[in-house]
Amino acid sequence: MRLLGVALLFGLLTVLTQIGGVVYLVARWLSRKAKITGLAARLAIFVTLYVSATAATPFLAPAFGRIALSCFERGSLQVQSPLYCILNRNYLTPVAKRAAEALSVAMEQKHPGTVTLVLDANFPFLGGFPLLPHLSHNDGRKLDVAFYYRDEAGGVLNRVTRSPIGYFAFEEPVADAVLPCRGRTDLLTLRWDMGFLQGLFPAWTLDEVRTGAALRWLASEGQEFGVERIFIEPHLSQRLGVSGQNLGFQGCRAARHDDHIHFQVRE
Ligand SMILES: [Zn+2]
Structure with a gap:
Protein backbone atom coordinates (compact mmCIF):
# COMPACT_ATOMS: atom_id res chain seq x y z
CA MET A 1 0.00 0.00 0.00
CA ARG A 2 2.76 2.37 0.97
CA LEU A 3 4.72 1.41 -2.15
CA LEU A 4 1.69 2.17 -4.28
CA GLY A 5 1.45 5.62 -2.70
CA VAL A 6 5.13 6.28 -3.41
CA ALA A 7 4.71 5.11 -7.00
CA LEU A 8 1.64 7.30 -7.52
CA LEU A 9 3.32 10.38 -6.08
CA PHE A 10 6.48 9.70 -8.11
CA GLY A 11 4.35 9.33 -11.26
CA LEU A 12 2.32 12.46 -10.61
CA LEU A 13 5.36 14.64 -9.87
CA THR A 14 7.19 13.26 -12.92
CA LEU A 30 17.43 11.38 2.74
CA SER A 31 14.58 11.57 5.27
CA ARG A 32 14.86 7.86 5.98
CA LYS A 33 18.64 8.02 6.30
CA ALA A 34 18.35 10.91 8.78
CA LYS A 35 15.43 9.15 10.53
CA ILE A 36 13.14 12.13 10.03
CA THR A 37 9.52 11.08 10.40
CA GLY A 38 7.55 14.30 10.83
CA LEU A 39 5.51 15.18 7.76
CA ALA A 40 6.35 18.89 7.92
CA ALA A 41 10.09 18.22 8.13
CA ARG A 42 9.94 15.71 5.28
CA LEU A 43 7.95 18.15 3.18
CA ALA A 44 10.51 20.87 3.94
CA ILE A 45 13.30 18.58 2.71
CA PHE A 46 11.42 17.87 -0.52
CA VAL A 47 10.62 21.56 -1.14
CA THR A 48 14.22 22.61 -0.47
CA LEU A 49 15.58 19.97 -2.83
CA TYR A 50 12.95 20.71 -5.49
CA VAL A 51 13.59 24.47 -5.43
CA SER A 52 17.37 23.87 -5.61
CA ALA A 53 17.00 21.43 -8.51
CA THR A 54 14.63 23.78 -10.35
CA ALA A 55 17.05 26.69 -9.85
CA ALA A 56 19.97 24.58 -11.15
CA THR A 57 18.12 23.21 -14.19
CA PRO A 58 18.53 26.31 -16.44
CA PHE A 59 22.29 25.76 -16.17
CA LEU A 60 22.08 22.05 -16.96
CA ALA A 61 19.48 22.06 -19.74
CA PRO A 62 21.71 23.66 -22.44
CA ALA A 63 23.80 20.47 -22.44
CA PHE A 64 20.58 18.78 -23.59
CA GLY A 65 19.89 21.39 -26.25
CA ARG A 66 17.25 23.36 -24.37
CA ILE A 67 17.22 26.77 -22.78
CA ALA A 68 14.82 28.33 -20.32
CA LEU A 69 12.42 31.18 -20.85
CA SER A 70 12.85 33.30 -17.75
CA CYS A 71 9.89 34.09 -15.53
CA PHE A 72 11.72 37.23 -14.38
CA GLU A 73 11.98 38.82 -17.85
CA ARG A 74 9.86 41.95 -18.17
CA GLY A 75 10.28 42.64 -21.89
CA SER A 76 7.90 42.14 -24.79
CA LEU A 77 8.00 38.36 -24.30
CA GLN A 78 6.92 37.02 -20.92
CA LEU A 92 12.73 25.10 -25.54
CA THR A 93 15.37 24.94 -28.25
CA THR A 114 1.97 44.77 -26.30
CA VAL A 115 3.39 41.97 -24.21
CA THR A 116 3.26 38.53 -25.79
CA LEU A 117 2.60 35.82 -23.24
CA VAL A 118 3.73 32.22 -23.59
CA LEU A 119 2.27 29.18 -21.86
CA ASP A 120 3.56 25.59 -21.90
CA ALA A 121 6.85 25.02 -23.70
CA ASN A 122 8.70 21.76 -23.03
CA PHE A 123 10.50 20.01 -20.20
CA PRO A 124 14.27 20.52 -19.85
CA PHE A 125 15.54 17.00 -20.44
CA LEU A 126 15.11 13.92 -22.65
CA GLY A 127 13.80 13.97 -26.22
CA GLY A 128 10.48 12.17 -26.53
CA PHE A 129 9.38 12.93 -22.96
CA PRO A 130 5.93 14.48 -23.42
CA LEU A 131 4.64 17.46 -21.50
CA LEU A 132 1.14 16.28 -20.74
CA PRO A 133 -1.52 16.95 -21.81
CA HIS A 134 0.36 18.11 -24.92
CA LEU A 135 1.68 14.90 -26.41
CA SER A 136 3.75 16.72 -29.02
CA HIS A 137 5.63 19.06 -26.65
CA ASN A 138 8.41 16.50 -26.30
CA ASP A 139 11.40 17.83 -28.23
CA GLY A 140 11.88 21.47 -27.27
CA ARG A 141 10.50 22.69 -30.60
CA LYS A 142 6.92 23.43 -29.51
CA LEU A 143 5.54 26.48 -27.77
CA ASP A 144 2.05 27.70 -26.90
CA VAL A 145 1.29 31.40 -27.18
CA THR A 161 -5.52 36.13 -20.16
CA ARG A 162 -9.11 35.18 -19.45
CA SER A 163 -8.08 32.00 -17.67
CA PRO A 164 -5.60 32.26 -14.75
CA ILE A 165 -3.22 29.85 -16.54
CA GLY A 166 -3.94 30.95 -20.10
CA TYR A 167 -5.61 27.66 -21.10
CA PHE A 168 -9.21 26.43 -21.20
CA ALA A 169 -10.96 29.75 -21.88
CA PHE A 170 -12.27 28.58 -25.24
CA GLU A 171 -13.44 30.89 -27.99
CA GLU A 172 -16.79 29.61 -29.15
CA PRO A 173 -17.24 29.38 -32.92
CA VAL A 174 -19.32 32.06 -34.58
CA ALA A 175 -22.27 31.04 -36.76
CA ASP A 176 -21.34 29.34 -40.05
CA ALA A 177 -17.83 28.56 -38.81
CA VAL A 178 -15.80 25.57 -40.01
CA LEU A 179 -16.24 22.84 -37.38
CA PRO A 180 -14.41 19.61 -38.25
CA CYS A 181 -15.17 17.94 -34.89
CA ARG A 182 -18.89 18.62 -34.80
CA GLY A 183 -20.93 15.57 -33.84
CA ARG A 184 -17.96 13.46 -32.74
CA THR A 185 -18.20 11.65 -29.43
CA ASP A 186 -14.72 10.15 -29.01
CA LEU A 187 -14.27 8.43 -25.70
CA LEU A 188 -10.50 8.54 -25.86
CA THR A 189 -9.84 12.21 -26.42
CA LEU A 190 -7.88 15.17 -25.11
CA ARG A 191 -10.42 17.49 -26.67
CA TRP A 192 -11.87 18.70 -23.40
CA ASP A 193 -14.53 21.36 -23.40
CA MET A 194 -14.26 22.23 -19.69
CA GLY A 195 -17.81 23.52 -19.80
CA PHE A 196 -18.02 23.89 -16.03
CA LEU A 197 -15.14 26.40 -16.11
CA GLN A 198 -16.35 28.71 -18.84
CA GLY A 199 -18.70 30.76 -16.65
CA LEU A 200 -15.88 31.54 -14.21
CA PHE A 201 -13.72 33.47 -16.67
CA PRO A 202 -14.15 37.21 -17.24
CA ALA A 203 -16.27 38.08 -20.26
CA TRP A 204 -13.35 39.61 -22.16
CA THR A 205 -13.30 39.19 -25.89
CA LEU A 206 -10.61 37.90 -28.17
CA ASP A 207 -8.53 40.79 -29.56
CA GLU A 208 -8.93 39.80 -33.17
CA VAL A 209 -6.53 42.49 -34.40
CA ARG A 210 -3.54 41.47 -32.28
CA THR A 211 -4.27 37.72 -32.23
CA GLY A 212 -4.68 37.84 -36.01
CA ALA A 213 -1.42 39.79 -36.34
CA ALA A 214 0.46 37.22 -34.26
CA LEU A 215 -0.98 34.34 -36.25
CA ARG A 216 -0.18 36.09 -39.53
CA TRP A 217 3.39 36.77 -38.40
CA LEU A 218 3.92 33.12 -37.43
CA ALA A 219 2.50 31.94 -40.76
CA SER A 220 4.62 34.35 -42.83
CA GLU A 221 7.70 36.11 -41.35
CA GLY A 222 7.94 33.39 -38.73
CA GLN A 223 9.22 31.01 -41.39
CA GLU A 224 12.48 32.97 -41.52
CA PHE A 225 12.83 32.19 -37.82
CA GLY A 226 12.20 28.49 -38.31
CA VAL A 227 8.45 28.33 -37.66
CA GLU A 228 7.24 25.35 -39.70
CA ARG A 229 3.87 24.42 -38.25
CA ILE A 230 1.08 26.24 -36.40
CA PHE A 231 -2.02 24.75 -34.80
CA ILE A 232 -5.22 26.70 -34.29
CA GLU A 233 -8.87 25.70 -34.64
CA PRO A 234 -10.06 26.26 -38.23
CA HIS A 235 -12.98 28.40 -37.06
CA LEU A 236 -10.49 30.86 -35.56
CA SER A 237 -8.05 31.11 -38.45
CA GLN A 238 -11.14 31.69 -40.61
CA ARG A 239 -12.47 34.38 -38.25
CA LEU A 240 -9.04 36.06 -38.05
CA GLY A 241 -8.64 35.92 -41.80
CA VAL A 242 -5.32 34.10 -41.76
CA SER A 243 -4.38 31.22 -44.03
CA GLY A 244 -1.14 29.51 -44.91
CA GLN A 245 0.40 26.19 -45.82
CA ASN A 246 1.93 25.85 -42.37
CA LEU A 247 -1.36 26.53 -40.62
CA GLY A 248 -2.81 23.23 -39.49
CA PHE A 249 -5.43 21.55 -37.42
CA GLN A 250 -4.36 19.18 -34.66
CA GLY A 251 -7.20 16.67 -35.18
CA CYS A 252 -10.30 15.97 -33.15
CA ARG A 253 -8.67 13.90 -30.43
CA ALA A 254 -5.95 16.40 -29.50
CA ALA A 255 -6.55 19.30 -27.16
CA ARG A 256 -8.68 22.16 -28.43
CA HIS A 257 -6.74 25.04 -29.95
CA ASP A 258 -9.23 27.83 -29.61
CA ASP A 259 -7.75 29.01 -26.33
CA HIS A 260 -4.14 29.44 -27.53
CA ILE A 261 -1.87 29.25 -30.57
CA HIS A 262 0.61 26.37 -30.83
CA PHE A 263 3.69 26.57 -33.00
CA GLN A 264 6.62 24.36 -33.85
CA VAL A 265 10.03 25.25 -35.24
CA ARG A 266 12.35 23.15 -37.39
CA GLU A 267 15.20 21.23 -35.79
ZN1 LIG B 1 1.01 23.26 -27.93
Whole structure:
Protein backbone atom coordinates (compact mmCIF):
# COMPACT_ATOMS: atom_id res chain seq x y z
CA MET A 1 0.00 0.00 0.00
CA ARG A 2 2.76 2.37 0.97
CA LEU A 3 4.72 1.41 -2.15
CA LEU A 4 1.69 2.17 -4.28
CA GLY A 5 1.45 5.62 -2.70
CA VAL A 6 5.13 6.28 -3.41
CA ALA A 7 4.71 5.11 -7.00
CA LEU A 8 1.64 7.30 -7.52
CA LEU A 9 3.32 10.38 -6.08
CA PHE A 10 6.48 9.70 -8.11
CA GLY A 11 4.35 9.33 -11.26
CA LEU A 12 2.32 12.46 -10.61
CA LEU A 13 5.36 14.64 -9.87
CA THR A 14 7.19 13.26 -12.92
CA VAL A 15 4.26 13.90 -15.24
CA LEU A 16 3.75 17.42 -13.88
CA THR A 17 7.33 18.64 -13.53
CA GLN A 18 9.65 15.97 -15.01
CA ILE A 19 12.30 16.30 -12.26
CA GLY A 20 9.88 16.29 -9.31
CA GLY A 21 9.54 12.50 -9.14
CA VAL A 22 13.27 11.91 -8.88
CA VAL A 23 13.60 14.75 -6.36
CA TYR A 24 10.84 13.11 -4.32
CA LEU A 25 12.70 9.77 -4.25
CA VAL A 26 15.93 11.48 -3.20
CA ALA A 27 14.11 13.47 -0.49
CA ARG A 28 12.45 10.29 0.75
CA TRP A 29 15.78 8.47 0.89
CA LEU A 30 17.43 11.38 2.74
CA SER A 31 14.58 11.57 5.27
CA ARG A 32 14.86 7.86 5.98
CA LYS A 33 18.64 8.02 6.30
CA ALA A 34 18.35 10.91 8.78
CA LYS A 35 15.43 9.15 10.53
CA ILE A 36 13.14 12.13 10.03
CA THR A 37 9.52 11.08 10.40
CA GLY A 38 7.55 14.30 10.83
CA LEU A 39 5.51 15.18 7.76
CA ALA A 40 6.35 18.89 7.92
CA ALA A 41 10.09 18.22 8.13
CA ARG A 42 9.94 15.71 5.28
CA LEU A 43 7.95 18.15 3.18
CA ALA A 44 10.51 20.87 3.94
CA ILE A 45 13.30 18.58 2.71
CA PHE A 46 11.42 17.87 -0.52
CA VAL A 47 10.62 21.56 -1.14
CA THR A 48 14.22 22.61 -0.47
CA LEU A 49 15.58 19.97 -2.83
CA TYR A 50 12.95 20.71 -5.49
CA VAL A 51 13.59 24.47 -5.43
CA SER A 52 17.37 23.87 -5.61
CA ALA A 53 17.00 21.43 -8.51
CA THR A 54 14.63 23.78 -10.35
CA ALA A 55 17.05 26.69 -9.85
CA ALA A 56 19.97 24.58 -11.15
CA THR A 57 18.12 23.21 -14.19
CA PRO A 58 18.53 26.31 -16.44
CA PHE A 59 22.29 25.76 -16.17
CA LEU A 60 22.08 22.05 -16.96
CA ALA A 61 19.48 22.06 -19.74
CA PRO A 62 21.71 23.66 -22.44
CA ALA A 63 23.80 20.47 -22.44
CA PHE A 64 20.58 18.78 -23.59
CA GLY A 65 19.89 21.39 -26.25
CA ARG A 66 17.25 23.36 -24.37
CA ILE A 67 17.22 26.77 -22.78
CA ALA A 68 14.82 28.33 -20.32
CA LEU A 69 12.42 31.18 -20.85
CA SER A 70 12.85 33.30 -17.75
CA CYS A 71 9.89 34.09 -15.53
CA PHE A 72 11.72 37.23 -14.38
CA GLU A 73 11.98 38.82 -17.85
CA ARG A 74 9.86 41.95 -18.17
CA GLY A 75 10.28 42.64 -21.89
CA SER A 76 7.90 42.14 -24.79
CA LEU A 77 8.00 38.36 -24.30
CA GLN A 78 6.92 37.02 -20.92
CA VAL A 79 5.89 33.73 -19.39
CA GLN A 80 2.19 33.96 -18.54
CA SER A 81 2.49 32.56 -15.00
CA PRO A 82 5.42 31.75 -12.65
CA LEU A 83 3.78 28.34 -12.40
CA TYR A 84 5.30 27.35 -15.75
CA CYS A 85 8.81 27.98 -14.42
CA ILE A 86 8.10 26.38 -11.03
CA LEU A 87 6.95 23.24 -12.87
CA ASN A 88 9.91 23.30 -15.33
CA ARG A 89 7.60 23.64 -18.32
CA ASN A 90 9.47 26.64 -19.77
CA TYR A 91 12.25 24.97 -21.80
CA LEU A 92 12.73 25.10 -25.54
CA THR A 93 15.37 24.94 -28.25
CA PRO A 94 17.36 28.09 -29.06
CA VAL A 95 15.57 28.27 -32.45
CA ALA A 96 12.14 28.16 -30.77
CA LYS A 97 13.18 30.82 -28.26
CA ARG A 98 14.48 33.11 -31.00
CA ALA A 99 11.22 32.69 -32.94
CA ALA A 100 9.15 33.57 -29.86
CA GLU A 101 11.30 36.62 -29.17
CA ALA A 102 11.03 37.77 -32.79
CA LEU A 103 7.24 37.35 -32.65
CA SER A 104 7.03 39.48 -29.50
CA VAL A 105 9.26 42.18 -31.00
CA ALA A 106 7.14 42.29 -34.18
CA MET A 107 3.97 42.52 -32.08
CA GLU A 108 5.38 45.29 -29.91
CA GLN A 109 6.46 47.24 -33.02
CA LYS A 110 3.05 46.89 -34.61
CA HIS A 111 1.07 47.44 -31.42
CA PRO A 112 3.31 49.39 -29.00
CA GLY A 113 3.18 48.24 -25.41
CA THR A 114 1.97 44.77 -26.30
CA VAL A 115 3.39 41.97 -24.21
CA THR A 116 3.26 38.53 -25.79
CA LEU A 117 2.60 35.82 -23.24
CA VAL A 118 3.73 32.22 -23.59
CA LEU A 119 2.27 29.18 -21.86
CA ASP A 120 3.56 25.59 -21.90
CA ALA A 121 6.85 25.02 -23.70
CA ASN A 122 8.70 21.76 -23.03
CA PHE A 123 10.50 20.01 -20.20
CA PRO A 124 14.27 20.52 -19.85
CA PHE A 125 15.54 17.00 -20.44
CA LEU A 126 15.11 13.92 -22.65
CA GLY A 127 13.80 13.97 -26.22
CA GLY A 128 10.48 12.17 -26.53
CA PHE A 129 9.38 12.93 -22.96
CA PRO A 130 5.93 14.48 -23.42
CA LEU A 131 4.64 17.46 -21.50
CA LEU A 132 1.14 16.28 -20.74
CA PRO A 133 -1.52 16.95 -21.81
CA HIS A 134 0.36 18.11 -24.92
CA LEU A 135 1.68 14.90 -26.41
CA SER A 136 3.75 16.72 -29.02
CA HIS A 137 5.63 19.06 -26.65
CA ASN A 138 8.41 16.50 -26.30
CA ASP A 139 11.40 17.83 -28.23
CA GLY A 140 11.88 21.47 -27.27
CA ARG A 141 10.50 22.69 -30.60
CA LYS A 142 6.92 23.43 -29.51
CA LEU A 143 5.54 26.48 -27.77
CA ASP A 144 2.05 27.70 -26.90
CA VAL A 145 1.29 31.40 -27.18
CA ALA A 146 -1.61 33.01 -25.32
CA PHE A 147 -4.32 34.96 -27.11
CA TYR A 148 -4.60 38.72 -26.71
CA TYR A 149 -7.78 40.12 -25.19
CA ARG A 150 -10.02 43.18 -24.94
CA ASP A 151 -12.21 44.10 -22.01
CA GLU A 152 -16.01 44.30 -22.02
CA ALA A 153 -15.87 47.88 -23.34
CA GLY A 154 -13.52 46.93 -26.16
CA GLY A 155 -10.41 48.43 -24.53
CA VAL A 156 -7.09 46.72 -25.17
CA LEU A 157 -5.91 44.53 -22.29
CA ASN A 158 -2.28 43.76 -21.78
CA ARG A 159 -0.43 40.95 -20.05
CA VAL A 160 -3.61 39.18 -19.02
CA THR A 161 -5.52 36.13 -20.16
CA ARG A 162 -9.11 35.18 -19.45
CA SER A 163 -8.08 32.00 -17.67
CA PRO A 164 -5.60 32.26 -14.75
CA ILE A 165 -3.22 29.85 -16.54
CA GLY A 166 -3.94 30.95 -20.10
CA TYR A 167 -5.61 27.66 -21.10
CA PHE A 168 -9.21 26.43 -21.20
CA ALA A 169 -10.96 29.75 -21.88
CA PHE A 170 -12.27 28.58 -25.24
CA GLU A 171 -13.44 30.89 -27.99
CA GLU A 172 -16.79 29.61 -29.15
CA PRO A 173 -17.24 29.38 -32.92
CA VAL A 174 -19.32 32.06 -34.58
CA ALA A 175 -22.27 31.04 -36.76
CA ASP A 176 -21.34 29.34 -40.05
CA ALA A 177 -17.83 28.56 -38.81
CA VAL A 178 -15.80 25.57 -40.01
CA LEU A 179 -16.24 22.84 -37.38
CA PRO A 180 -14.41 19.61 -38.25
CA CYS A 181 -15.17 17.94 -34.89
CA ARG A 182 -18.89 18.62 -34.80
CA GLY A 183 -20.93 15.57 -33.84
CA ARG A 184 -17.96 13.46 -32.74
CA THR A 185 -18.20 11.65 -29.43
CA ASP A 186 -14.72 10.15 -29.01
CA LEU A 187 -14.27 8.43 -25.70
CA LEU A 188 -10.50 8.54 -25.86
CA THR A 189 -9.84 12.21 -26.42
CA LEU A 190 -7.88 15.17 -25.11
CA ARG A 191 -10.42 17.49 -26.67
CA TRP A 192 -11.87 18.70 -23.40
CA ASP A 193 -14.53 21.36 -23.40
CA MET A 194 -14.26 22.23 -19.69
CA GLY A 195 -17.81 23.52 -19.80
CA PHE A 196 -18.02 23.89 -16.03
CA LEU A 197 -15.14 26.40 -16.11
CA GLN A 198 -16.35 28.71 -18.84
CA GLY A 199 -18.70 30.76 -16.65
CA LEU A 200 -15.88 31.54 -14.21
CA PHE A 201 -13.72 33.47 -16.67
CA PRO A 202 -14.15 37.21 -17.24
CA ALA A 203 -16.27 38.08 -20.26
CA TRP A 204 -13.35 39.61 -22.16
CA THR A 205 -13.30 39.19 -25.89
CA LEU A 206 -10.61 37.90 -28.17
CA ASP A 207 -8.53 40.79 -29.56
CA GLU A 208 -8.93 39.80 -33.17
CA VAL A 209 -6.53 42.49 -34.40
CA ARG A 210 -3.54 41.47 -32.28
CA THR A 211 -4.27 37.72 -32.23
CA GLY A 212 -4.68 37.84 -36.01
CA ALA A 213 -1.42 39.79 -36.34
CA ALA A 214 0.46 37.22 -34.26
CA LEU A 215 -0.98 34.34 -36.25
CA ARG A 216 -0.18 36.09 -39.53
CA TRP A 217 3.39 36.77 -38.40
CA LEU A 218 3.92 33.12 -37.43
CA ALA A 219 2.50 31.94 -40.76
CA SER A 220 4.62 34.35 -42.83
CA GLU A 221 7.70 36.11 -41.35
CA GLY A 222 7.94 33.39 -38.73
CA GLN A 223 9.22 31.01 -41.39
CA GLU A 224 12.48 32.97 -41.52
CA PHE A 225 12.83 32.19 -37.82
CA GLY A 226 12.20 28.49 -38.31
CA VAL A 227 8.45 28.33 -37.66
CA GLU A 228 7.24 25.35 -39.70
CA ARG A 229 3.87 24.42 -38.25
CA ILE A 230 1.08 26.24 -36.40
CA PHE A 231 -2.02 24.75 -34.80
CA ILE A 232 -5.22 26.70 -34.29
CA GLU A 233 -8.87 25.70 -34.64
CA PRO A 234 -10.06 26.26 -38.23
CA HIS A 235 -12.98 28.40 -37.06
CA LEU A 236 -10.49 30.86 -35.56
CA SER A 237 -8.05 31.11 -38.45
CA GLN A 238 -11.14 31.69 -40.61
CA ARG A 239 -12.47 34.38 -38.25
CA LEU A 240 -9.04 36.06 -38.05
CA GLY A 241 -8.64 35.92 -41.80
CA VAL A 242 -5.32 34.10 -41.76
CA SER A 243 -4.38 31.22 -44.03
CA GLY A 244 -1.14 29.51 -44.91
CA GLN A 245 0.40 26.19 -45.82
CA ASN A 246 1.93 25.85 -42.37
CA LEU A 247 -1.36 26.53 -40.62
CA GLY A 248 -2.81 23.23 -39.49
CA PHE A 249 -5.43 21.55 -37.42
CA GLN A 250 -4.36 19.18 -34.66
CA GLY A 251 -7.20 16.67 -35.18
CA CYS A 252 -10.30 15.97 -33.15
CA ARG A 253 -8.67 13.90 -30.43
CA ALA A 254 -5.95 16.40 -29.50
CA ALA A 255 -6.55 19.30 -27.16
CA ARG A 256 -8.68 22.16 -28.43
CA HIS A 257 -6.74 25.04 -29.95
CA ASP A 258 -9.23 27.83 -29.61
CA ASP A 259 -7.75 29.01 -26.33
CA HIS A 260 -4.14 29.44 -27.53
CA ILE A 261 -1.87 29.25 -30.57
CA HIS A 262 0.61 26.37 -30.83
CA PHE A 263 3.69 26.57 -33.00
CA GLN A 264 6.62 24.36 -33.85
CA VAL A 265 10.03 25.25 -35.24
CA ARG A 266 12.35 23.15 -37.39
CA GLU A 267 15.20 21.23 -35.79
ZN1 LIG B 1 1.01 23.26 -27.93
